[in-house]
Amino acid sequence: MTSHPAVPLMRTTPEGLLWEPSERWVRGRRGDVTVVDSRHPVLVWEPHLPVPQYAFPRADVRTDLLHPAQNPPRGGHTGPTVFYDLEADGETRPNAAWTFPADDLAGHVAFAWFPRTGTGLDHWYEEEEEIFVHPRDPHKRVDALPSSRHVRVEIDGTVVAETRDPVLLFETSLPIRYYIPRRDVRLDLFEATDHSTRCPYKGTAGQYWSWRGGAAVPPNLVWSYPDPLPAVAAIKGRPAFFNEVVDITVDGELLQRPVTPFSAGLRV
Incomplete structure (x- = not known):
């Protein structure tokens, strides 16, 4: 042949x-x-x-x-x-x-x-x-993987989330996003807003929260997908934080805050 x-x-x-x-x-x-x-x-x-x-x-x-x-x-x-x-x-x-x-x-x-x-x-x-938003790029992919990593999120020294049951979302050209069970997030420190966004790979992020504390952080820095697309169903209802503006420690290692296409819009 x-x-x-x-x-x-x-x-x-x-x-x-x-x-x-x-x-x-x-x-x-x-x-x-x-x-x-x-x-x-x-x-x-x-x-x-x-x-x-x-x-x-x-x-x-x-x-x-x-x-x-x-x-x-x-x-x-x-x-x-x-x-x-x-x-x-x-x-x-x-x-x-x-x-x-x-x-x-x-x-x-x-x-x-x-x-x-x-x-x-x-x-x-x-x-x-x-x-939504634009066609999906066939040369990019999104994977939502359940994990047992130890993830801690802090804002100005205050621990706002900590879990050993995250879902890690890997998306081409973006940093890992850590989707955390609600029970492990201090949502009492945040205020729900009416902000929403759409993503061609994940669906509609229909719930956002803003920080109630005094630290200089941008609004709507926490979000969740109440009804995500089937390919990323594992993130359903789990809040996630913009790595760009909070401190995230994974398995004892403090992650560097990334610069992404979202960074310009995350200003106080």
């Missing part, structure tokens, strides 16, 4: 875009209207963005709902991009879709995600699971 070298899936365009085909069935909706229904999407990485975007063959898009943008933005994407306004469900959303200039992606249309940008489509699904 003759062997052949593997053909790389990811490709590069002269404009600097990276892209690769995806085998996931993807749908995008504006209200009750399905605007995208594709079994042949492609993932596109722009040089200035750390996360991928989906682009879809025109045949899989309700192009009858797209019209040349009335006020297209300058820049925002790689190369001379053509923008479209979306008219669906009784509303016009400006600059909701665009095409990339690369010949490789000719005939494909990309969409903004409304909860993140204020325009584009409201809901996205991969197979039957709703996804």
Whole structure:
């Protein structure tokens, strides 16, 4: 049998875009209207963005709902991009879709995600699971592993959590997050807030807490996922702390506070 070298899936365009085909069935909706229904999407990485975007063959898009943008933005994407306004469900959303200039992606249309940008489509699904914020990067992974490590969390010298029953969440390019049973967290030292965020890999962090003490720490430094996605079900209901602003000791070793993409937003 003759062997052949593997053909790389990811490709590069002269404009600097990276892209690769995806085998996931993807749908995008504006209200009750399905605007995208594709079994042949492609993932596109722009040089200035750390996360991928989906682009879809025109045949899989309700192009009858797209019209040349009335006020297209300058820049925002790689190369001379053509923008479209979306008219669906009784509303016009400006600059909701665009095409990339690369010949490789000719005939494909990309969409903004409304909860993140204020325009584009409201809901996205991969197979039957709703996804949030942006497509999941197939070259990154998230693992939630139960552990027996001894984890202690302190704020300004006060122990606010201590456990030997954490779940360690390993996420590509981010520090380990330590999800701690509620019984082992001093939530009486914190105040619940109405803040919430979404993650394409974990779901909705629907509960946040802020420190009640006098230390100069940012708000919403503790969070939990009441109903996480199935892949990380082990973190359900467990609070976690931003390593960037608290002191975490693991098995007797004080961890260095990391600098991450979240650091800029964690200011007092």
